[in-house]
Amino acid sequence: MLNKQRIWIALLGFAAVIFVDCTSQEYTSAKLYIQQQEWEKAEEFLIKAVDAEPENPEIPYQLGYHIYGVQKKDWEKMNQSFDRALTIDPNKKILGQEKTV
Structure with missing residues (x-):
């Protein structure tokens, strides 16, 4: 009986971790399109992802870097996207680098 309780507790904990980290x-689609270098689709889904996850600083960063920076060379929009990411969370590490103001 005790083992069943431990298993259920472990499963619930695992499910909670998965749910919180989803x-x-x-955004998942956008990342796939970035990997496939399908930039128009990546931009479309990154813009949708910003609306779906307004508190995720990674999304405007990805939009600024991949779409407005590398692809379109639109430096003003790139900087606006980076500013938005920093406004959301100035201490968030993105791509292994700490981005702080």
Whole structure:
């Protein structure tokens, strides 16, 4: 009986970790399009992901870097996206680098 309780507690804990760490379908799709270098689709889904996850600083960072920076060379929009990411969380580490103001 005690083993069943431990198993259930472990499963609930595992499910909670998965649920908390989930990203939106839009952001997942955007990351796949980035990997496939399908930039128009990546931009479309990154814009949708910003609306789906407004508190995720990674999304405007990805939008600024991949779409407005590397692809479109639109430095103003790139900087606006980076500013938005920093406004959401100035201490968030993105791509292994600490981005602080």
